[in-house]
Amino acid sequence: MTRFALTLEFDGGPFMGLQRQDHGPSVQQCVEEAVQAITGETVTMHSAGRTDSGVHALAMRSHVDVEKDIAPFRLMQALNAVLRPNPIAVTACEVKPGDWHARFSCVGRAYEYRIVNRRAPLTLEKGRAWHIARPIDAEAMHRAAQALVGFHDFTTFRSAHCQARDPLKTLDRLDVRREGDRVIVEAAARSFLHHQVRSMVGTLALVGQGQWREEQVGEALAAQDRAALGLNAPSEGLYFVRAAYPEE
């Protein structure tokens, strides 16, 4: 039995999410079926993050255990061949020790959220970013975001369906910057609650549009109440960009 760590890039648009769902196609199902097509084995894929329907990944980290004797490079090539035409690519594949776990060994996760801030609708970036037509103030968003950095009860920014035991998390970084008509939000933490990044970005966008005062973000956090949430940003602007492991 060999444990293979996979690095996955995918367009989340056609999927119900990364993890298997009863009601539609998932990235997990596609990869597991591709492994089965190559090895004849039924495998379960584990991943660093659980992304929602429409959320993209530039470098998700996952693992599968395979009995068949196959070199990592050949497995990667075979997976990419079988996965076509699904918009999922295995960009790296390596052998890991049996106690390495894509989810439980992961000590850091990073997301990027992309906003296009202009009057005109999206063309090339349709389904790849959140389009906000009203001018938004990225500097105000960045200042307001700092109230969320640190160890907090993130109940306000948590989905009603979140399965985490408790809402206490340490947010390491929440940076907002403008690049022309792009506004990019970068979030990093050991782990996130369900919908946490989208909830934070949606709320910051209200600050950016002047609908919320900057201090209201900290007040909403302190309320520890989902009803205090401003807005959940749409899934298509969110990208899982990095998973960190102690040995790497």
Added chain:
Amino acid sequence: MTRFALTLEFDGGPFMGLQRQDHGPSVQQCVEEAVQAITGETVTMHSAGRTDSGVHALAMRSHVDVEKDIAPFRLMQALNAVLRPNPIAVTACEVKPGDWHARFSCVGRAYEYRIVNRRAPLTLEKGRAWHIARPIDAEAMHRAAQALVGFHDFTTFRSAHCQARDPLKTLDRLDVRREGDRVIVEAAARSFLHHQVRSMVGTLALVGQGQWREEQVGEALAAQDRAALGLNAPSEGLYFVRAAYPEE
């Protein structure tokens, strides 16, 4: 009669090209029909460049003449509303003097060509870049490209269907750079021949893969013979990025 200059962004994927075609949808047809829907007038759109099927634009410049009394901002908003769901956006609209011409007043054009150079297939950038799986040497491509810069007979790099009177052009810039697994080619000139950028990029890619010596690019140019061409790069990696006008 008011002359409106439009800045257009579009995903070239669903179109037969920018200019009107008998055999399929074009960007020109979509915009002309949108103007007609708004003003009731039959207009002809003129543009700085003529892009092929599948070629994208980040900032094409075009113009239309309209009788109806309408402010540029309202025309832009109305066009964007009517153009949905076509992946065409009007990102700017301004009034120009009647002797300003999107094509004939244009004194400089710039294109960008995007290559993704990695084993894994494309997901989020499918249809937005040329995927080259074999490692390519961007520095060798950049050095080889310099043989094409300057005033030359570009017959070798010209489509058999090119309608330009003569093949003599001055290429101002042809730069190749690597950004991680991306290789970006930037080309600038007063004007280009049909397929010139794609022909140059395709040939440079042979140098990048070591199939051509760097000096062969200059030799192919000197041959002034289409048969000496290496390869035409696919349309989906090409972006029209800038048109320059003397007064701007």
